[in-house]
Amino acid sequence: MAGADGDDSLYPIAVLIDELRNEDVQLRLNSIKKLSTIALALGVERTRTELLPFLTDTIYDEDEVLLALAEQLGNFTMLVGGPEYVHxxxxxxxxxxxxxxxxxxDKAVESLRKISQEHSPVDLEVHFEPLVKRLASGDWFTSRTSACGLFSxxxxxxxSTVKAEIRQHFRTLCSDDTPMVRRAAASKLGEFAKVLELEYVKSDIISLFTALASDEQDSVRLLAVEACVSIAxxxxxxDLETLVMxxxxxAAEDKSWRVRYMVADKFSELQKAVGPEITKNDLVPAFQNLLKDCEAEVRAAAANKVKEFCENLPEDNREQIIMTHILPCWHDLNLSLVIRLVRLAIIEYMPLLAGQLGVEFFDEKLNTLCMAWLIDHVYAIREAATCNLMKLVEKFGAEWAQNTIVPKVLGMANDPNYLHRMTTLFCINALSKACGQEITTKQMLPVVLKMSNDQVANVRFNVAKSLxxxxxxxxxxxxxxxxxxVLEKLASDTDMDVKYFAQEAISVLALA
Structure with a gap:
């Protein structure tokens, strides 16, 4: 046979059989990965009559080999003769x-979903839909979980007759005795709802959603929460108030913290799905409770949604909701645990919040927090806090900055921690334009010049960059x-980086 000298054009099925029975897993895996080449060599008829029956009868291999096979078959439509033979x-x-x-x-289901689109409507009813029914009625939970991903x-x-049968099968799986099957059904509930007619969403999906959200297994209940977004x-x-809320x-008060966590994690999506009126009446109190939850993970998930939640509130009562409902909860958060997880998002939202609450409220309640972020141990937080100050100065003006922010920033120039001294320079870089020439020249420049004598080279070359x-x-x-x-002095510094940045500054500012 020509196949013996490496010519795949006459590749015999017997060789594939030998390779797939070899004890070497890697050899079997390599054989599976070249199935498309083998199929091309065999032609579409032999692929249908010899290769596929052989593969169907020999699915007993290592998981790695079976995974590769499941993936390969999803791309086999043209190799079996096109859509007419895809079944x-x-x-x-x-x-x-x-x-x-x-x-x-999962990979087999993914490939089945892919080739389902290549079936004609007739073939879908004759070949594909019976497969889904067989899986849904299988004795083993594995087949029933796979069926859940194929209904939609x-x-x-x-x-319409077959649709009714599909709905019935899905209802049955939602109440299956095996928790793994109910989990699979719950994970596909939202997806299935999207392809149903509205009348069946109301009559079938809502009742299934309610049942799954009350399941004895919290792993099922939390997946029902995820489906709620699609359903809403x-x-x-x-209909939302009576059927979903x-x-x-x-769910927002579920005894399992994992379910409450899922509600918190999906809160922004739920907010958009239910609209402003229900948000105001129902979701705001629920969000308050999640921010004060007894479990730190739930509080963290809710805190991570504060920015988006506030931005999506209706403008006519946004400020009132924030001040009355959100800020009191925020104040009570365990900052050492929660803010550490989500403070970048909170810093980003701070300028918008400050603009809504006003300068007096900001100075009293939030100023200290903003300044504390400047000395955070994480560089990304210090960087975001610096940008935050610039935006605040743009909102409240140079005079406010001169009285409130600049003195505190410049005071950090004497901090024993050189990272905090460098933050002073970063803040000056960000604030100088917003503060204007007079404040920059009279208050900021002297501090920068003094820092040129810092013992730490990193500080000195950042002085050059700031200038x-x-x-x-x-x-x-x-x-x-x-x-x-000062730049000329730094240009003769013993540290090479200091010299480089000083010379660059002299060149850019045309001071040579």
């Missing part, structure tokens, strides 16, 4: 969808009489 791929994929290993089943891809393209987007506004309120940054804001007299001498 020939169903038997091996059906077998793979029942194996014990989850990743193999065939439902839109079958007759499908219903008219007038009772169950959602129950380059604020130079264009200064008048020519300050540049020549104050900045130039």
């Amino acid at each position: 020939c791929l169903l038997p091996p994929l059906e077998s793979l969808a029942t194996v014990e290993e989850t990743v193999v089943r 891809v065939c439902y839109p393209r079958v007759s 987007t499908l219903l008219p506004q007038e 009772p169950t959602l309120r129950q 380059q940054k604020i130079g264009p804001i200064l008048d020519s007299n300050a540049l020549q009489t104050e900045v130039k001498p």
Whole structure:
């Protein structure tokens, strides 16, 4: 045979059989990975009549080999003769969808979903839908979990009679005795709801959602919460309060912290799905409770949604809700645990919050927090806090900055920690333009010049970079009489980085 000398054009099925029976897993895996080449060599008819039956009968291999096979078969449509014969791929994929290993089943379902689109409506009813029924009625929970991922891809393209059967099978799986099956059904509830007619969303999906959200297993209940987002987007506004909100309120107070965590994690999506009126009446109190939850993980998840939640509140009562409901909870948060997890998002939201609450409220309640972020041990937080100060100065003005912010920032120049001294320079870089020439020249520049004598080289080269940054804001007299001498001194520094950045600043500011 020509196949013996490496010519795949006459690749015999017997060789593949020998390779797949070899004890070497890697050899078997390599054989599976070149199935498309083998199929091309065999031709479409032999692929259908010899290769696929062989593969269907020999699915007993290592998980790694089966995973590769499940993936390969999803791309086999043209290799079996096109959409007209795509149903020939169903038997091996059906077998793979029942194996014990989850990743193999998931890949088989993924390939089945893919080739379902290549079936004609007739073939879908004749070949694909019966496969889904067999999986849904299987003795082993593995097949029933796989079936859950296939209902939505065939439902839109079958007759009304078959649709009724599919809905019944899905209802049955939602109340299956095995928790793994109910979990699989709950994970696909939202997806299935999207392809159903509205009348069945109301009559079928809502009852299933309610039942799954009350399941004895918290792993099922939390997946029902995830489905709630999809379901809420499908219903008219007038139905949400009666059909969805009772169950959602129950989930937000669930005895399992994992379910409450899921509610918190999905809160922004839920807020958009239910609209402003229900948000104001129902979600605001629920969000308050999540921010004060007894479990730190739940509080952290809720705190992470504060920025988005506030931004999506209706403008006419946003400020009132924030001040009355959100800030009191925020104040009570365990900052050492929660703010550490989500403070970047909170820092980003601070300028908007400050603008809504006003300067007096900010100075009294939030100023200290903003300044504390400047000395955080995480660089990204210090960087975000610096940018935050610049935005606050743009909102409240240079005079406010001169009285409230600048003195505190400049005071950090004497901090024993050199990282905090460098933060002073970063803040000056960010604030100089917003504060203007006078404040920069009279208050900030002297501090920068003094820091040129710092013992830490990193501070000194950042002095050079700061002088380059604020130079264009200064008048020519300050540049020549104050900045130039300091940069020239730094240009002869013993540290190479200091010399480099000083020389660059002299060049950019044309002080040579």
